[in-house]
Amino acid sequence: MDRDILIIGGGPSGLSTALHLQRIAPHLTHRILLLEKEHYPRLKLCAGGLTLDAEILLERLGLDVNEVPHVFADDIHFDFESKGLTIRMAKRHALRVIRRDEFDHWLAKKAESRGIEIRQGVTVKNILPQADGVLVETGQGTFHAQIVVGADGSNGVTRRCIFPKDPVYTARVLEVITPEYDVVARSGAARATTKQSPGLEGIAALPSVARNDKQAYFEFSPVPNNIAGYIWDFPTQVKGEAMRCWGIYDTNLLADGKRPQLKEPLAEEMKRFGFDLQNYEIKGHPIRWFSPENRMSVPRVLLVGDAVGADPIFGEGISIALGYGNLAAREIQGAIQRNEFSFRGFKRRVMRSALGQTLIVRWVIANVIYPLKWRWFQILLWRILKPIVIFVAWIIVLNWGKRMPTP
Numbered sequence: 001m002d003r004d005i006l007i008i009g010g011g012p013s014g015l016s017t018a019l020h021l022q023r024i025a026p027h028l029t030h031r032i033l034l035l036e037k038e039h040y041p042r043l044k045l046c047a048g049g050l051t052l053d054a055e056i057l058l059e060r061l062g063l064d065v066n067e068v069p070h071v072f073a074d075d076i077h078f079d080f081e082s083k084g085l086t087i088r089m090a091k092r093h094a095l096r097v098i099r100r101d102e103f104d105h106w107l108a109k110k111a112e113s114r115g116i117e118i119r120q121g122v123t124v125k126n127i128l129p130q131a132d133g134v135l136v137e138t139g140q141g142t143f144h145a146q147i148v149v150g151a152d153g154s155n156g157v158t159r160r161c162i163f164p165k166d167p168v169y170t171a172r173v174l175e176v177i178t179p180e181y182d183v184v185a186r187s188g189a190a191r192a193t194t195k196q197s198p199g200l201e202g203i204a205a206l207p208s209v210a211r212n213d214k215q216a217y218f219e220f221s222p223v224p225n226n227i228a229g230y231i232w233d234f235p236t237q238v239k240g241e242a243m244r245c246w247g248i249y250d251t252n253l254l255a256d257g258k259r260p261q262l263k264e265p266l267a268e269e270m271k272r273f274g275f276d277l278q279n280y281e282i283k284g285h286p287i288r289w290f291s292p293e294n295r296m297s298v299p300r301v302l303l304v305g306d307a308v309g310a311d312p313i314f315g316e317g318i319s320i321a322l323g324y325g326n327l328a329a330r331e332i333q334g335a336i337q338r339n340e341f342s343f344r345g346f347k348r349r350v351m352r353s354a355l356g357q358t359l360i361v362r363w364v365i366a367n368v369i370y371p372l373k374w375r376w377f378q379i380l381l382w383r384i385l386k387p388i389v390i391f392v393a394w395i396i397v398l399n400w401g402k403r404m405p406t407p
Contacts, residue, residue, distance in 0.1 A: 016325025
């Protein structure tokens with residue numbers, strides 16, 4: 001089975017690559033095939049935050065993200081021990097929160113409506129780059145492609161096949177999963193009851209109590225305990241019902257051979273707001289984070305999204321994935337025009353882009369704010385230096401999407 005451009009993975013990075021290719025080179029649309037191992041809509045653990053950068057990239061593709069069920073967070077709080085700074089946007093929301101099963105399914109349907117072929121339920125087993133193309137072995141047969149895009153995530157088969165000995169920079173994530181039974185949680189005056197609706201297993205959400213439904217929280221109190229990350233508490237929704245999404249993220253920058261447990265600090269934070277973690281299912285998964293050392297390509301094969309690396313500070317992946325797709329599409333278009341598929345300049349072009357510059361800055365910041373784990377420093381950072389932190393966040397860390405190439 002031959003196809004010129006084979007994209008492995010139907011998440012935001014793979015779909016973004018396909019949609020950007022269709023946008024900038026419509027004549028290539030019929031030459032694209034995207035393989036997704038699951039069937040939409042499928043469970044995907046994710047906090048679901050869509051930043052302004054993600055919305056800009058989607059709008060430039062001619063997509064209206066308002067079609068996806070969502071909740072707006074008017075404010076974002078960056079706290080240490082419940083005190084810190086607040087980011088608020090003028091005349092707009094600070095964060096849009098979606099559920100990945102709904103978002104990915106919507107994006108896939110948009111791709112199909114534009115003529116992009118997607119095959120679901122196809123598991124890739126091996127990838128073999130060759131001089132005249134790439135062999136991709138799957139459970140449904142072997143494909144021969146001119147170009148392969150590895151958009152299959154942190155532990156995807158593409159990276160394992162082309163870079164089996166590369167160092168791994170992986171964060172740990174623990175997320176709370178909505179149970180399939182009634183739960184009652186009490187803490188002082190707070191009380192919450194939730195009942196799992198049919199077909200919603202695996203949604204990372206809890207009943208909305210105790211906190212403002214329109215605010216998202218990052219709590220950095222675990223840092224002094226060698227957890228180089230934060231606990232998140234986002235507003236979300238399940239079939240229109242207001243819920244909260246909880247989890248904990250650790251970059252592993254402070255591991256030193258002995259990694260602290262994530263469950264205990266998450267349980268303590270949830271208890272403060274009326275939830276007993278023992279009543280809920282939790283699941284963990286890794287996130288590969290960006291490092292300037294990460295390789296991104298070999299001849300005829302590109303990596304995008306979490307296969308390259310997500311944001312090192314927060315583990316943010318959706319907007320970053322959309323940005324990788326923008327750059328990969330242009331790289332593929334140029335390779336086909338030149339009939340030259342080494343992709344030796346792909347990493348350099350990524351690093352020079354607005355996305356790459358942002359990721360480098362975030363990597364530097366992560367390697368500063370997390371190793372300086374002392375309590376006094378975290379108080380200084382999130383409470384006293386608030387104007388400086390907000391300025392750096394807006395000018396350097398955020399606001400990169402509008403500087404990306406327009407399809």
